Amino acid sequence: MNMKVLHTYCLNYNIGDYALGIGVKNLLRNYLKIDFIANTNLQGRVFDEYYINEVINTKYDLLVIGGGGIIHGAHWPNGWFWLIKQELIKTIKIPFIVYGIGNNYFFSEAPMPEKTLPHLLETYKNAAFFSVRNDGSYERILEQTGLNAIEVPDPGFHVSLNTTYRNIIDSPYVIIQLANDKTEYRFGNSNNKDQFISSMRKIVIWLSKHYHVLFAPHVFDDIALSKIIMEGVSNCSIWDFGYLAFDHSEIAVGYYKYAEFVLAMRGHGQILPIGFCVPVVSLANHPKNDGLMKKIGLEQYIVNILDINFEKVLIDKIKLIEFERISLVKKLEDINKTLFAQTNKAFELIKEIVVF
Numbered sequence: 001m002n003m004k005v006l007h008t009y010c011l012n013y014n015i016g017d018y019a020l021g022i023g024v025k026n027l028l029r030n031y032l033k034i035d036f037i038a039n040t041n042l043q044g045r046v047f048d049e050y051y052i053n054e055v056i057n058t059k060y061d062l063l064v065i066g067g068g069g070i071i072h073g074a075h076w077p078n079g080w081f082w083l084i085k086q087e088l089i090k091t092i093k094i095p096f097i098v099y100g101i102g103n104n105y106f107f108s109e110a111p112m113p114e115k116t117l118p119h120l121l122e123t124y125k126n127a128a129f130f131s132v133r134n135d136g137s138y139e140r141i142l143e144q145t146g147l148n149a150i151e152v153p154d155p156g157f158h159v160s161l162n163t164t165y166r167n168i169i170d171s172p173y174v175i176i177q178l179a180n181d182k183t184e185y186r187f188g189n190s191n192n193k194d195q196f197i198s199s200m201r202k203i204v205i206w207l208s209k210h211y212h213v214l215f216a217p218h219v220f221d222d223i224a225l226s227k228i229i230m231e232g233v234s235n236c237s238i239w240d241f242g243y244l245a246f247d248h249s250e251i252a253v254g255y256y257k258y259a260e261f262v263l264a265m266r267g268h269g270q271i272l273p274i275g276f277c278v279p280v281v282s283l284a285n286h287p288k289n290d291g292l293m294k295k296i297g298l299e300q301y302i303v304n305i306l307d308i309n310f311e312k313v314l315i316d317k318i319k320l321i322e323f324e325r326i327s328l329v330k331k332l333e334d335i336n337k338t339l340f341a342q343t344n345k346a347f348e349l350i351k352e353i354v355v356f
Contacts, residue, residue, distance in 0.1 A: 136291020
């Protein structure tokens with residue numbers, strides 16, 4: 001039987017979320033027989049009685065929630081992004097799966113609110129399949145809630161599955177992907193941020209002598225930080241955020257495929273190049289940065305943005321990538337084979353559960 005699928009995930013904020021959406025759809029089409037996949041924005045969509053009964057239960061065969069760092073937001077009524085009253089979860093009559101979601105709280109934030117736990121557990125109880133992404137979210141969620149979810153590779157690793165992307169830049173280039181929201185959690189204070197800017201400008205000047213440097217803002221706030229760091233430096237550009245976000249996000253994804261290497265602060269700034277076997281240095285500023293790189297055996301390529309020797313350490317990591325590029329790409333190929341095997345195992349289970 002072919003399936004009509006409703007996919008709900010964040011559709012109004014971050015290019016990385018749109019990219020992981022491509023990965024989810026690639027996986028659904030690869031493993032299931034699909035009539036079509038419709039979208040609705042998880043961030044703000046209220047799953048009330050009318051929507052559940054008149055849309056979800058009558059028009060679709062499968063509901064897919066995620067991925068993305070949707071376990072976040074203490075201000076949301078349920079302490080995470082899914083806006084459904086707890087007692088209504090069981091009224092969803094079609095199978096629903098929660099796929100590759102993440103705990104997106106910074107260590108320095110207030111802990112997950114108490115109201116999140118019962119709602120998460122009710123979701124887990126009623127979901128046909130409930131999984132979290134491989135960035136340390138499994139361990140953090142288990143410790144904080146006792147919820148023993150299935151761990152799967154982030155769907156962003158699978159943007160290339162049965163999908164092609166074109167090369168737009170015809171000269172060797174590197175991508176720098178910076179994050180400029182929630183700066184109090186990423187940098188701690190303004191002095192740390194100023195030092196980061198100063199160090200990154202020196203890195204960019206050095207890199208621009210050998211590569212074109214492309215800045216890749218994933219959210220609107222990122223643009224300002226990118227422009228400050230690249231100001232006055234030749235052989236640099238910033239991608240057209242207004243064009244790419246969000247109806248042309250597949251073009252943004254394609255830039256990652258053909259880069260020489262990537263320096264990234266955001267989770268999907270790491271995930272996308274790794275999925276294309278492109279080397280990446282994680283500019284770690286969130287638990288998910290370290291968690292992902294350690295989980296897949298790339299901890300050698302982590303640089304904490306608050307490291308007192310940040311500039312020197314980052315240059316050393318870049319030189320290491322350049323020196324070991326051939327063997328590193330081979331390692332990334334092996335990593336992706338392992339990731340796909342893990343995803344395949346998850347979808348074999350999903351097929352047993354949801355195909356009828």
